[in-house]
Amino acid sequence: MFSSYQLNHDLYDEIFEDHGKIKEVYKKLFDIYGEHSIRDYVNLNEKAKSSFFNQGITFQVYDKEKTHEKIFPFDLFPRIIDPKEWKIIEKGSVQRSKALNLFLWDIYHDKNIIKQGIIPMELISSSANYLDQMNGIDPAGGIYNHISGTDIIKHNDGKYYVLEDNIRCPSGVSYVICNRTALKRALFGVFNHYKACSVTNYAENLLDLLETVKPNGVDIPNVVVITPGMYNSAFYEHSYLAKTMGVELVEGRDLFVENDFVYMKTIRGPEKVDIIYRRVDDAYLDPLEFNPNSTLGVPGLFAAYKKGNVTLANAPGTGVADDKAVYTYMPEIIKYYLGEEPILNNVHTYHCSRPNELKYVLDHIQDLVIKPVDEAGGYGISIGNRLGKDEISLVKKQLQANPRKYVAQPIMSLSVHPTYIDKSESFEQRHVDLRTFTVLGKDKEFVLKGGLTRVALQKGNLIVNSSQGGGSKDTWVLKK
């Protein structure tokens, strides 16, 4: 099966050592797969794909002119993470989530980290995601970023680096669970040779932790998931999470606010809602407080939140902390609030807002990745060594016109993993990353033991986001 696998020694391969020896954790898998022909694999792969279609697990890709509905390409060759490495990832993800939570508390209260000169004031005062209305609000349990998605890569030095902390409405967790289901269906015999941690316990843990941040005076909280609706790219996930948590999936028009309490319209009459897992962006949450043209939100919701009558997860205004410019201060943020060294590495970042760093970026654009600070989903990223002459001068112009909007990082070499490629009907090296999911509750936290391994399906491509045509793999975290 791997006879035609080409090992590029410049890349860090997740399953082969440099000299072509298979890594310990993959041995068994490799042996079992070796007993089969590529034809068997192709058949299995087709079966798994159709299972995704049949379950309606699709997402939307936004284009300039139109949107497309796609299935998320799934690769049957799983990624395996041994328990020792996982421990680092897990601890590192929790550390970052906790530090970001304390950071959010601080910048919406006393702002000590700015007053002490550790991070610049402009990070907040010029951030479109900083919500003045959140100043002085104490969210239930002191939690802002209940759910975080941490994007981690393995560089060619064999170390893990965090690329991004996503703490607005990170998506992808439903794919983790569906990938596992699909893989188990197709390859039950293989899966059984390994002792991998379960991922299907995500929903119950999420519900459990959300309930720790219920509003004061509520005994048994009523939880709902709010979605922008079926045209949202992650609608499948919203409905999946509601279903597996056993709670209602609602749209803005299903809720209303009366005397600063939130109610859901039901056939039995209004039912009070206490905790909202919201998958609607800040700007659209409440047309009376934020974007007045929003039809996705609930008029009066923010006043109910401010009064402490409803919990919103994540809290409004968390977006200010997943700004890519804040990312670059993560080592300082972790040290400041937790007194610890960062467990996971940060990628060195150049701030285009600083004149000398902007100059470096302009001079070395070929060796750098340029990212807008406030875009999610891989939109607007330029990779220096892939740009033509005209594109370079265009990017330079953009940088000079609006330096605050951009940061630059060295081009990281994401590790590669054997991935089945339809076109060549064989396994080829493709770049992968890992998104972990961390849930913070009051004095409790949970990290999903697994995560979403995203694959850039085009050869040599480094952008793994599903919106940019990436696929995914089941990710096995082995038990000790």
Added chain:
Amino acid sequence: MSREYSITYTAENTYEHAVNDAHWQFLIIPEQNNSQDFIGVTFENSLNAMIEYSINGYGFKTIRIHPKINFHKITFTASFQLIKKDINPFSFDPDPDISKSYSTIDELNFKVDFDSFLRITHFTTLPKSNTPLFSFDTSNSIFENLKALNEWTFMHIYFKANVTDVETTLDEIIEKRHGVCQDFTHLFCALARENGIPTRYVSGYLHQGNGYFGDSQMHAWAEAYVPTIGWIGFDPTNNLMANTNHIKVAHGKDYKDCAPLKGVLYTTGRNETKHTVKVASQQQQQ
């Protein structure tokens, strides 16, 4: 001496086609503060829809209504009673150490604490120019400079109703040199902030008994923060310090934070809104 005020705010909204669903939020209730003693409010609407009182994201009292029937026309009438204490806008000592005040506004802690009211917003963005429109003379106190800015704004802009609207930005105001209280206030805020002074946009009512400019609508003025003294009200539309005739409702970074009426409506076609404000007062013996 103090004054008792009764204020009546009415709004009449008419729609070409029936409105199926509507939410309104009014930010029109006078604030309770050191100089304003709030007595009472009554609020009525022609549809007899239920009224709710709430607090908005910036901590100011709101009135919300959500009629549950279809309609073409709705009128709102709010009446407020309050007692306004006589305030002398000059009742503070002159700045004992002018240079210390200027160094205070330059400190990081000060800038962080007053960040919201130092920020440049959509309505307080000055057009790019090589020469500043108004620079402080640092040999004079901050208060004296603000008074001069108040007068400068008053002289620079001509009061003219119905030539600007709630969307008008400063580049147009500065070029055409006319506008209403909202425009005067935005310009004052922008220039004070440019000189490092935290300044907030204030919306409220003006008692026009003495022939001040206003327009039987809600009024706008500014409050600037002066170290060692606190927030001081300036009314650049009338070249006045805010006084017993100024009844404050709310403050914010600019008009957007203080819009008296916000609505979310599901209807099509044309619509029309008419507001009127009446402020009546009675002198009281203490």
